[in-house]
Amino acid sequence: MDTEILSVVLQRWEVVDSLREEPKDKRALVGDVDCSRSTVDRAVRELESIGVVEYREGDHGVTPLGETVASGLEALVETVERRIELEPFLEWIPEGEFDLGLEHLSGAELWVPEPGDPWAMVNRHVAALEAADDVRCVLPLTGLHAYEAVYEGVVAGGRAELIVSPDVARTFRTDPAYADMTAELATTGRYRLSRYDGSIPYFVGLLDDIVQIGVDEAGEPRALLETTDPEARRWAEGEIEAYERDGTRVDLSVDLPADPSTDSPRTGS
Incomplete structure (x- = not known):
């Protein structure tokens, strides 16, 4: 032009x-x-x-x-404005790791640490988990409050599928704060845990109709995006299915020895 x-x-x-x-x-x-x-x-x-x-x-x-x-100028301005708006989220994603078009995040809500509320994104994530009946998540890190919300939802009749890093999978099964909940979840028939051995650059979650995408820095949550955009949902479904396909289902009927000397992995809540 x-x-x-x-x-x-x-x-x-x-x-x-x-x-x-x-x-x-x-x-x-x-x-x-x-x-x-x-x-x-x-x-x-x-x-x-x-x-x-x-x-x-x-x-x-x-x-x-x-x-x-x-x-064309309007579209360009909208793209630039959206990129600037989402920069507190995008800056924590490794280059080339995020392929959802920003046009599908135009109405997304963004949570970041705020003065006086440094865990705003974690609190929102937990609140959405507490309200959801059907949870599917890919998790690079974990947090006790979030896992408690998953546990309470499944025990009450909901369903949860979690695909996690090896460290998070071990924490769920051996850390005293998590292990009893995991053992009970395994008896419900409505909880599935898979381990993914590769890199998980960001959190992706489907919580009923809500899509959540979260980013961290060395285990410290930095930003959370939330949207109900249909195209974003299709993208999230594809991401979760790909991790599930390449992951390994964890057999929760086989006990692991507790390892109290090992710290919990990266925790987000």
């Missing part, structure tokens, strides 16, 4: 935007954009000279080229 066209359209955006709504004569245009007649005259001449605006049947209107340029 010609840089001169882009520059002029950006400089004269108010006029272009007004004429996109409907063609107008200059008097109506002056009233709509709240500019002087001389400014509008100059803007229209510049836009006509680059083929973005044309005069027809007594009014000025946007040409097909003008509409294409304006639509």
Whole structure:
């Protein structure tokens, strides 16, 4: 796209935007954009000279080229704004590891540490778990409050499928704070635990209709995204299924010896 066209359209955006709504004569245009007649005259001449605006049947209107340029600029601005808005989340994801289009996160809510509430994202994650009947998650780290919410939900009749790192799987089975809950969950028939031996760069969760995506830095939660976008849900389902396919189902009927000398793995709540 010609840089001169882009520059002029950006400089004269108010006029272009007004004429996109409907063609107008200059008097109506002056009233709509709240500019002087001389400014509008100059803007229209510049836009006509680059083929973005044309005069027809007594009014000025946007040409097909003008509409294409304006639509493209709007999309670009939206993408940049979305990227800036999501940067507190995206900055913690390794390059090339996240392939969900940002357009599917336009309505997402973002939780990050706040002064006086450094665990805002963890608290939101736990609250969503407490309200969910059907939980499917890929977890690079764990937290006791979150696991308690999963436990209470399954015992009450819900279902949970967790795909976790080897360290988290061992914690669930051998750490005294988790082991009794895991043993009881295993008897319900509504709890499934799988181990994934590769890297899990971020948390992905489906909690009923909610998609959650969480990021951390060396075990410290940094941000949580939440959305109900249908395309984001399809993406999350694909992510979870891929981890499940490449993971190993944990046989909870086989006891592991407790290892009290081993600290719990990266914990998030």
